[in-house]
Each structure stands twice: as structure tokens, then as C-alpha cells.
Amino acid sequence: DAGVTQSPTHLIKTRGQQVTLRCSPKSGHDTVSWYQQALGQGPQFIFQYYEEEERQRGNFPDRFSGHQFPNYSSELNVNALLLGDSALYLCASQALNTEAFFGQGTRLTVV
Amino acid sequence: EDQVTQSPEALRLQEGESSSLNCSYTVSGLRGLFWYRQDPGKGPEFLFTLYSAGEEKEKERLKATLTKKESFLHITAPKPEDSATYLCAVERSAGGGNKLTFGTGTQLKVEL
Numbered sequence: 001d002a003g004v005t006q007s008p009t010h011l012i013k014t015r016g017q018q019v020t021l022r023c024s025p026k027s028g029h030d031t032v033s034w035y036q037q038a039l040g041q042g043p044q045f046i047f048q049y050y051e052e053e054e055r056q057r058g059n060f061p062d063r064f065s066g067h068q069f070p071n072y073s074s075e076l077n078v079n080a081l082l083l084g085d086s087a088l089y090l091c092a093s094q095a096l097n098t099e100a101f102f103g104q105g106t107r108l109t110v111v
Numbered sequence: 112e113d114q115v116t117q118s119p120e121a122l123r124l125q126e127g128e129s130s131s132l133n134c135s136y137t138v139s140g141l142r143g144l145f146w147y148r149q150d151p152g153k154g155p156e157f158l159f160t161l162y163s164a165g166e167e168k169e170k171e172r173l174k175a176t177l178t179k180k181e182s183f184l185h186i187t188a189p190k191p192e193d194s195a196t197y198l199c200a201v202e203r204s205a206g207g208g209n210k211l212t213f214g215t216g217t218q219l220k221v222e223l
Contacts, residue, residue, distance in 0.1 A: 042198055042213030056208030090154050102154035
């Protein structure tokens, strides 16, 4: 079992650009959540996808959007990047109402 | 709003020196409290889920306990490989979804 896989592992973008991060969930999981983790902080919930719909959303602006595909994989899109968007972006997958398993994350640096 | 506070922020132990990490929480209807371990630059690794006050779970040198207001992660005779950041998170039972609210973590360093 490959677990939760995320790509890319590292990314450098310029302010104002757009970025897409990808996540493949653990086998048997149908729910995907995205978190942002700044250095020295705990992960902050961005949103969750289930059955290809956004099921729950945290306090993040509309610049953050996502998508879930029929195979349960997911993308996180961030538009008009700001320096403050630099963080570790984590994807977590789970079967509904079970514990979440996290991927290794994508380190995004905005310059 | 759900809140999770972890203490201490950092902890330095000698190998074999047992200690406890604290997680205080405020949540409107707790569905579960979760402990994760995170190594630098990596994603959190699931350790335990606790669902109700009085529940305890163990794994190797770690034991997690839960009361109505806080959880403890007890580390018995730690080894250097236990060095990591330990994160606590809560999930509420109402409102649908499985959003986790995390604390800022306790950074544990175990020295020889």
C-alpha cells in the first residue's frame, strides 16, 4: 500500500503566479482534506472533498480552490500567490469518520 | 470555535527519562481526539484516536489518556528515535465533515 502520495515535493513560485498541488489517497479512502502548515505551527484546515464535492471549508480565501476526481484523487489550486502562502501543504485521506492519514506534503516557497 | 493548546512547546529529555505532554482542548461536542507524530519536513504520522473520557491507548513507549478537558501523552523510558514534534488534534461530532483542529505541537528532543 503506497499510502497518501503528494506531488510535487518541493515547488518555488513567484508572487502573483498560480500553483496546482496533487494528492492520491490511500487505497480504500474516499475522503480527501487539505491543510496548510506554516513553520512552527500546527496544520490549518483548508477544505475537505467527498464524492467530488467540497464538504467543509476552513477560513481560507477564495484564491484557494480544489477538486476531487472520480478516482478520489484531488488537486489544490492557489491563485495570485502571496509571500504568506509559503508553507508545507498537506493532504490527508480517510474513509469517512475514521482517522486521517497524511502524505509527506508539498513544500511551497513563494518569492 | 474549537481550540487546542499544547504544553510544553519544547521538551528536552535524557534517554530513559519518562515525561508527559499535555493537550488541553475546547470543542463543541468531541467526536475524537487524535495524536500524531511529525518528523521535520514530513507529514504527520497517526498514533492514536481517543473517543471518550477515561479511555487509554498504548503503543510501545507511548500511552495516551483522555479526560473531558485534556489529553496526556505519556512517554516511558524514551529513546533518541522518539525525538519529533507531537501534535494533538480534535474533531467535533456536529456539522458534518472531519475537520481536524490542531495545536501547535510539542517539540521533543531525547538525548543520550
